[in-house]
Amino acid sequence: MNNFWQNLKSSFARWMAGRYGTDDLGIFTLLAGLILSLISSFTVSPLLSFLGLALYVITIFRMFSRNREARIRENQKYLSLTGTWSTKIRQFFRRMKNRREYKYFRCPGCHQLLRLKRGCGEKEITCAKCGHQFKQKA
Numbered sequence: 001m002n003n004f005w006q007n008l009k010s011s012f013a014r015w016m017a018g019r020y021g022t023d024d025l026g027i028f029t030l031l032a033g034l035i036l037s038l039i040s041s042f043t044v045s046p047l048l049s050f051l052g053l054a055l056y057v058i059t060i061f062r063m064f065s066r067n068r069e070a071r072i073r074e075n076q077k078y079l080s081l082t083g084t085w086s087t088k089i090r091q092f093f094r095r096m097k098n099r100r101e102y103k104y105f106r107c108p109g110c111h112q113l114l115r116l117k118r119g120c121g122e123k124e125i126t127c128a129k130c131g132h133q134f135k136q137k138a
């Protein structure tokens with residue numbers, strides 16, 4: 001039985017060799033397809049279920065594609081369109097997770113997000129981005 005799973009795993013790995021796999025755009029199209037499918041199951045809208053299915057097909061096509069250069073270009077275009085938003089969302093969740101340990105604040109000069117360990121008292125801060133100096137309590 002163990003041999004069967006090892007054979008299956010190695011034959012899948014052989015089949016996937018040279019294929020593109022997943023990236024940020026692939027995860028986005030998969031999640032968007034899933035959300036559209038869920039919504040269409042409540043609204044019985046043929047257009048939404050078709051769009052959901054189309055997104056699944058795009059996801060699968062991109063995952064198994066052998067044209068890596070084209071897929072990388074598509075993903076870079078997607079990241080350049082959404083990069084700042086996904087960074088902001090990631091930073092927000094990191095801030096929420098670490099808010100007991102660090103005090104987060106913005107540089108008065110350039111609004112760069114900075115942090116100080118809580119309980120370290122008042123510190124003289126030099127912003128690494130713009131060089132602005134100011135005092136901050138934490």
Ligand SMILES: [Zn+2]
Nearest residue numbers: 107110127130
């Ligand atoms: Zn600054």
